Amino acid sequence: MKMRIHRGTSLVLAVVVALAVSIPLAGPVLPVRAQIFGVSEQQEIQIGQEVERQLAQKPGFVNDPALTQYVTNLGARLARVSERPTLPWTYHVLNDSGVNAMAAPGGFIFVTAGLLKFVQNENELGFIIAHETTHVAHRHAVDLAQRDLELQFGALLLTQFVFGGSIGAYELSQLGRTLIDAKYSRDKEFEAEHYGVIYAQKAGFDPAASLTFFERLAQQENQQPALAHAFEDHPDTPARISAIRSELRQMGYQVAGPATPPAATPRPPALVPTWTQPGGGGREH
Numbered sequence: 463m464k465m466r467i468h469r470g471t472s473l474v475l476a477v478v479v480a481l482a483v484s485i486p487l488a489g490p491v492l493p494v495r496a497q498i499f500g501v502s503e504q505q506e507i508q509i510g511q512e513v514e515r516q517l518a519q520k521p522g523f524v525n526d527p528a529l530t531q532y533v534t535n536l537g538a539r540l541a542r543v544s545e546r547p548t549l550p551w552t553y554h555v556l557n558d559s560g561v562n563a564m565a566a567p568g569g570f571i572f573v574t575a576g577l578l579k580f581v582q583n584e585n586e587l588g589f590i591i592a593h594e595t596t597h598v599a600h601r602h603a604v605d606l607a608q609r610d611l612e613l614q615f616g617a618l619l620l621t622q623f624v625f626g627g628s629i630g631a632y633e634l635s636q637l638g639r640t641l642i643d644a645k646y647s648r649d650k651e652f653e654a655e656h657y658g659v660i661y662a663q664k665a666g667f668d669p670a671a672s673l674t675f676f677e678r679l680a681q682q683e684n685q686q687p688a689l690a691h692a693f694e695d696h697p698d699t700p701a702r703i704s705a706i707r708s709e710l711r712q713m714g715y716q717v718a719g720p721a722t723p724p725a726a727t728p729r730p731p732a733l734v735p736t737w738t739q740p741g742g743g744g745r746e747h
C-alpha cells in the first residue's frame with residue numbers, strides 16, 4: 463500500500479524522539495517501539511472483534527448454539543486459570559472441515575468443525591483450547607497485531623498513538639485480514655504448548671491427552687492426504703510431539719519414549735463427537 467506522507471509527519475517524529483530521550487533511566491525502560499505502539503486492552507478487543515466479524519463472513523460460524531456453548535464452557539475453565547481471566551473471552555466454531563484452531567486478540571478463540579470431528583475426548587479438545595488461550599493470555603496475538611500495525615501503517619498509526627487516537631476503520635479491516643493469515647513464531651508456538659499443558663492440568667483436564675492427540679494426528683497425516691494441512695500454521699507435528707513429551711515428563715507424568723502412534727479410531731459422521739453430548743448431539747451446516 464502506498465501511503466501519503468503529510469507535512470506534519472516530521473513534527474510528529476520529532477516529538478517521538480523528544481519523548482524517547484526524556485524517558486527516565488531509573489527502573490526498567492521499555493523499547494521506544496513498545497512505548498509508542500503499545501496496544502491497549504480496549505484496542506486489543508477492538509482488533510479481535512474485527513477478526514470475529516471477518517471470520518463470520520468467511521468461512522462463517524456453525525449455527526448450533528448448544529455446540530458453541532459447549533466449547534464456551536470448556537474455554538471458560540481454561541480462561542479462569544490463565545493470566546487474563548477478566549477478558550471478554552468469546553468462542554466460535556468455524557464452518558471449516560480442516561483440523562485447526564486459532565486465537566485473535568482480546569480473548570477470541572475459534573475452533574473448526576473439522577477439529578471437533580477429529581478429537582476423541584474432552585481432554586484433547588481442552589488442550590487445543592488451552593494452547594490458543596496461551597496465545598491470548600501471553601499477548602502473542604497482540605504482538606502480531608502490533609507488528610502488522612507498524613509494517614502496514616507506520617507513520618499514520620504513529621500519529622494516532624502519540625495523540626491518543628484510535629485505529630481507523632480501514633486500518634482495522636486490513637489488520638484483521640492480515641491476522642487471520644498470520645503465523646506465530648516458532649518460539650511462541652512452543653511457549654503455547656508449554657503453558658497449554660499447564661493450563662489444561664490446572665483446569666481439570668488430563669494434559670497427557672495432548673500427546674495422544676498429536677500421535678494420532680501424525681499417523682493420519684501420513685495416511686490421509688486430506689490432513690496434510692492440519693495445523694499448517696503451527697510447527698510440524700513430530701516437533702510438537704517431542705516438545706509435549708518433554709513437558710509432560712517434567713511435570714512428573716510417566717511418558718514412554720518414541721513409539722508407534724495408536725491406530726486411528728473411526729469417527730462418527732456427526733459434527734459433535736459422541737463423547738460431548740452437550741445437548742443431544744450437533745448437526746453440520
